[in-house]
Amino acid sequence: MNFKVTVTRKKIKNIIIKINSNGEVLVSAPKRVPQKYIDQLIMQKEKWIVEKINSITEYYSNKKSISYIDDDEIFYLGKKYILEVIPSKKNFIEQDEKKIFIYCKKPESIEEKKKILNKWFREKIAAILEKLTVEIGKKVGFLPDEIKIRSMKSRWGSCNTTRKIITYNLHLIEKPISAIEYVVLHELSHIPYPHHQKEFWNFVEKYMPDWKLRKKILNNKA
Known part of the structure; x- marks a missing residue:
């Protein structure tokens, strides 16, 4: 294996594997699960882990920073x-077919312009995600108790299955609606299936047969 794995023991029921923005593999595992079992699981998931690391590395190497x-x-x-x-004299955003306009009191301040744009992005994506989560959640029969939105580097979303809290990445605002719908269904599916085993993917495919294409669009692969 050509990647670093960090294992943290927690009071949880299932093993969770995450890859951060630096390409590090972070494993959260129940306290009593043997290390040998964790090592075997990592070997079984090696192909997926390598693909995920490559995807994250490619995304951040190609992503242009906003000036x-x-x-x-x-x-x-x-x-x-x-x-x-x-x-x-007032901070706000306007948009037409080709441009996004930042009206700014301090046009020379990068932080001010960033704050205005991110506030607008957050308002827009919050409305979209709340609507889609309710619509798709009612369709599949599972709804979260709470929705959060924050900037994340290595994941498009996460689901705390114990507390039924879904956290979405603010940067989903950059993606097409079809890709955002996939992320919403993916996280909702973790409420009944807190893993990525066959039952989870069968559930996703039942409600979104073209999820693989949407996932490629999400990761700029299509």
């Missing part, structure tokens, strides 16, 4: 927009 200046490229719901900064 928050005129003519920056910004992706919003899968479509590329050009950024234009306009001095203003």
Whole structure:
């Protein structure tokens, strides 16, 4: 294995494998699970782990940082927009077919422009995710008790199955609706199936037969 694995023992029922933005494999495991079993599971999942590490590495190497200046490229719901900064007495965002306009009191301040854009992104994605979570959740028969949104580097979403809390990545705002729908179904499916075994994927495919294509779109593979 050409990757580092860090195992943390916790008061949980299932083994959870995550890959962070640095390509490190983080394993959370129940306190009484033997290390030998964990090692065997890592070997079984090696192909998936390597693919995930490569995907994350490629995503961050290709991802352009936003400078928050005129003519920056910004992706919003899968479509590329050009950024234009306009001095203003009030901070707000406007959008047309080709551009996203940042009206800003302090147009020279990168932090100010970043704050305005992220606030707008958060409001937009929150409304979309709340609507989709309810719609898809009612369809599959499972709803979370709480939804959170935050910026994450290595995951598009996560589900705390014990507390039934789903956390979505703020940067989903960059992705097409079809890809966002896949993430919503994926996290909802973890409520009855807190793992990535066959039963989990069968459940996902039952409600979204084209999930593989949507996943490729999510990771810029299609």
